[in-house]
Amino acid sequence: MQTQPSPTKLAAGEKPLVLVVDDEYGPRESIAFTLSSEFTVETADRAMEALNRIKLKPYALVVMDIRMPEMDGIRALEELRKIDPNVSVIMLTGYGTLNTAQQAMVGGANQYLRKPPDIAELLDAARKQAAATGVRRHQAKINRDVVEMNAALKREIDQKEPQIWQARASVELVHDLNNPLTVVIGYATLLVEEARSVAQLDPERGRRLLEYANLVEKAAEYCHHLSENWRLASKQAAEFALLDLVRIAQEVQSVVFFGSVAIGFTGLESAMIRGSKFELMRVFQNVFKNALEAGSTQLTVVVVRAGDRIEMTVTDNGTGMDPERMRRALKGGFTSKENGTGLGLSICRHLLGTHGATMVLESAAGKGSVVRMVFPAAS
Numbered sequence: 001m002q003t004q005p006s007p008t009k010l011a012a013g014e015k016p017l018v019l020v021v022d023d024e025y026g027p028r029e030s031i032a033f034t035l036s037s038e039f040t041v042e043t044a045d046r047a048m049e050a051l052n053r054i055k056l057k058p059y060a061l062v063v064m065d066i067r068m069p070e071m072d073g074i075r076a077l078e079e080l081r082k083i084d085p086n087v088s089v090i091m092l093t094g095y096g097t098l099n100t101a102q103q104a105m106v107g108g109a110n111q112y113l114r115k116p117p118d119i120a121e122l123l124d125a126a127r128k129q130a131a132a133t134g135v136r137r138h139q140a141k142i143n144r145d146v147v148e149m150n151a152a153l154k155r156e157i158d159q160k161e162p163q164i165w166q167a168r169a170s171v172e173l174v175h176d177l178n179n180p181l182t183v184v185i186g187y188a189t190l191l192v193e194e195a196r197s198v199a200q201l202d203p204e205r206g207r208r209l210l211e212y213a214n215l216v217e218k219a220a221e222y223c224h225h226l227s228e229n230w231r232l233a234s235k236q237a238a239e240f241a242l243l244d245l246v247r248i249a250q251e252v253q254s255v256v257f258f259g260s261v262a263i264g265f266t267g268l269e270s271a272m273i274r275g276s277k278f279e280l281m282r283v284f285q286n287v288f289k290n291a292l293e294a295g296s297t298q299l300t301v302v303v304v305r306a307g308d309r310i311e312m313t314v315t316d317n318g319t320g321m322d323p324e325r326m327r328r329a330l331k332g333g334f335t336s337k338e339n340g341t342g343l344g345l346s347i348c349r350h351l352l353g354t355h356g357a358t359m360v361l362e363s364a365a366g367k368g369s370v371v372r373m374v375f376p377a378a379s
Helices: 026-034 047-056 073-083 099-108 121-160 165-198 203-232 247-256 275-295 323-331 344-354
Strands: 017-021 042-043 062-066 090-092 111-114 242-244 261-267 272-275 298-304 310-318 357-363 369-376
Touching: 017 026, 017 047, 017 203, 026 042, 026 062, 026 121, 042 047, 047 062, 047 073, 062 073, 062 121, 073 090, 073 099, 073 323, 111 121, 165 203, 203 247, 242 247, 242 275, 247 261, 247 275, 247 298, 247 310, 272 275, 272 369, 275 298, 275 310, 275 369, 323 344, 323 357, 344 357
Parallel strands: 017 042, 017 062, 062 090, 090 111, 261 298
Antiparallel strands: 242 272, 298 310, 310 369, 357 369
């Protein structure tokens, strides 16, 4: 895959850049003229010329005819997506057939219009699709930044033995923010897509949009509390309250892991302890994430009570670890993941310790892992 052009921020008053691709002079110039009132428009009369331009510039929108000589629009669209997966593409078909429209959408088009397009319809589609390009480029940049941040943290950990907890606290914070931040990005994408459907006054889609918005709000709240816990860590201990351990673990499944069906719960439906909700969310986030990224397709969370203790056991069917890998994983700073920091289990042990809880890891290569956490029950 070729590297797409770097997006450039528009200066005040600058128009978004649009490329119109059509081998017919009349329709090409007519569309360019129509769009020129709101966009900076460039034109190309062949698909290859257009692809060469797209390699060099970050267009906000490409308007392309399906029927062209040498390389048709469907084939050109496939090549375009290898260069720039984020730019919006409106395909034009002079036939208006369902078959060509379906081909365009499967190939990666964002919208199709019959040729010649209605002026008002063309302008409305261009505005929406150019804005959608900006949203996708912004989200892609955030994702790249997160990956680069993780890589930098991993290099730092490789260079310095993670022995002193306070020296690693800032690294842990960013590590724990990565998951909810990814959730925010993912649901934000869904919100954009659903917003288009809501415009069609579809009540069911409107309901889902509200549901996504609520999940985004919860994930953002989680990020906020992680940040606040870090800011106040040196001043005071986290405030403990009466909490339902099962409910917190289920909330992590719903908010951080998109309600993954790979995570199942059995045993007690409610288990009350005293603790900090968001610190426990960090624990479950790391335990679940480690298992899923180790190739697990099923996590079973069992909660039972034994006297004055609450025991939560998380069993997975992943690749497991040999004794040496277990020792290094619990110590911290070791990971087999390309973008990992190796801090997950070490963070869990520290946070569980502040709750008077213990954690034991049992694992064998090729046989999955078991994480057993034991908490004092609320009196």
